[in-house]
Amino acid sequence: MKPFFKRNTCRLCHDNDLEHVLAFPATPVGDEYVGAERVDDIQNIYPLDLYFCNSCGLLQLLDVVAPEIIYGEYMYQTSISLGLPEHFQKNADEMLHRINPPPGALVVDIGSNDGTFLRAIQNRGMRVLGIEPAREMAQKVTDSGIETLATFFSSELARQIKKDYGESAIITANNVMANIDDLADFAEGIRELLAPDGVFLFETGYVVDLIQNSVIDNIYHEHLCYFRVKPLVNLFNNHGLEVIEVEHISTKGGSLRGTIQMANGPRTVSSSVSEQIALETRLGYDNAEIYQGFASRMDMVKKELLARLHDLKTQGKTIAGYGASVGVTTLLYYYELGDILTYLFDDNPSKHHLFSPGHHIPVLPSHEIHDKKPDYIVVLAWRYATPIMQKHQQYQEQDGHFILPLPEVKVI
Ligand SMILES: [Zn+2]
Structure with missing residues (x-):
């Protein structure tokens, strides 16, 4: 390796x-x-240099540390408490109310952790499936009644899930996308698994907040991508998917919540998508200079x-x-x-x-x-x-x- x-x-x-x-x-x-x-x-050290793509505008690390090294210890961790079950139940209920999937339809959570979110969804009569690479945790959650596959999400896995469990009405991935190296394969997997009228919901760190609020402590090897709306729209368009809504939220120093459907799916595209892209362009995030300016600003703070x-x-x-x-x-x-x-x-x-x-x-x-x-x-x-x-x-x-x-x- x-x-x-x-x-x-x-x-x-x-x-x-x-x-x-x-x-x-x-x-x-x-x-x-x-x-x-x-x-x-x-201890070994690994480069942590950020690059801006002049073509699609994604800020990213190019050095990819092997997942076995980054997630090695985490993969054997036995339990993590992410928050109160009531909080998850409220979030699950809001999501189900908004999306209104058919009763008993399949909901898949990528990076499902201790299964608290899926349990809240299962409580409302939905079928659920977790995907969680931390093996011991996946086993424990499965034993407790939330079936969880101990692996990473990929297009190959998506095809297997579709075969074994059917299409998914809702796929969720919170704080997962920034950690993915092969984004094309990830998007391909979402398209494979999603029902024609299904939605994919994600939350991920927002680069505009990172720069504006100087959250440099969100930059580390696990976070390969520093997203904003424009490159994401590009990514999903290239894979037969469509961003229909984005929301700017304050989680984890500033995040983006996105809703995706199949290209030309049944839901209307909200003006939030074009508005957020226009805002990013207006603020200068389409050009490398804003990131270079940020680097000089951080250097001054460091000197002081x-x-x-x-x-x-x-x-x-x-x-x-x-x-x-x-x-x-x-x-x-x-x-x-x-x-x-x-x-x-x-x-x-x-x-x-x-x-x-x-x-x-x-x-x-x-x-x-x-x-x-x-x-x-x-x-x-x-x-x-x-x-x-x-x-x-x-x-x-x-x-x-x-x-x-x-x-x-x-x-x-
Ligand atoms: Zn690019």
């Missing part, structure tokens, strides 16, 4: 007119926090943060970080914080007493802030800065300071 390979064509339109617009430092796989037994190992931190170090101050997620790895490498931060604090018990990818900074439970008492804490989980600072008011009252690294550097 090759650990990674580099594409030389756009994964959406296969053109080779690709421009290197954002140079991020190479990092290990972002979620590969390691145990004490591996602190002396040197590093100047402040080096200054504090010179004064003998101790500095820690807050956050130990996959995106934090991107920030640690981008801001060159490996030698600056003594600890990382995090609320997630599964990260405690592990070491950050590559730099091997120890991760401690956040209540240890009071024992370690660093002079400054860089809030790497900056989108949650308000609740984090509220939770640790006592630290601030005892002369501790928080530093926000984004969207601009702020010392509190």
Whole structure:
């Protein structure tokens, strides 16, 4: 198995007119926090450069890390809790009300995780099928009554599902599409499996939000594509499908929710599609310059943060970080914080007493802030800065300071 390979064509339109617009430092796989037994190992790093396709306008990584490496540990994980069942039931009911599929029709969820969403749909009398590459989880969910195939979605799998289970009235894929290298095959699979009057619904990160809100921590190896509406319309049109509605939502730092049907299907195309494309064009997202401008803006933020931190170090101050997620790895490498931060604090018990990818900074439970008492804490989980600072008011009252690294550097 090759650990990674580099594409030389756009994964959406296969053109080779690709421009290197954002140079991020190479990092290990972002979620590969390691145990004490591996602190002396040197972890492999992989390029994290972003390219803009001048032909279709998709922003993307060209270096593709092998799924076995990226998802290796995740694939054996036994459980993940994504949210409250009531929340999923509400979402499922809203979806069924809006789409109004025939009773008992098949609903397929790609990346179905612990099956909570499908269970809510099954509760309403629909047939359901999950697709989830995490093997142990797929088995557990199947045992609990939600049949789940332990594999990745592909056109080949779509043909098999159609043969074994019939056409699908609804296919869903939330936070899945950005992770797919062979987009053409994915779209082909959707077309294979969808009933003539069926719909495909997806949610994925929105590049306009990423740039406008400086969410660079959403850039990591799992996310191969940074979508917006125009390239997506292209993709689905090329595969006999049609985008009929898009909605801009605030999930995960800003996302896009799309509804797709067969080309010339029974539903009318909403004006939201052309309106969102017009907005993207007006804001400049059809050209490489906006991404280059973003890169220079981020560079200035980086220089300012590093100047402040080096200054504090010179004064003998101790500095820690807050956050130990996959995106934090991107920030640690981008801001060159490996030698600056003594600890990382995090609320997630599964990260405690592990070491950050590559730099091997120890991760401690956040209540240890009071024992370690660093002079400054860089809030790497900056989108949650308000609740984090509220939770640790006592630290601030005892002369501790928080530093926000984004969207601009702020010392509190
Ligand atoms: Zn392209």
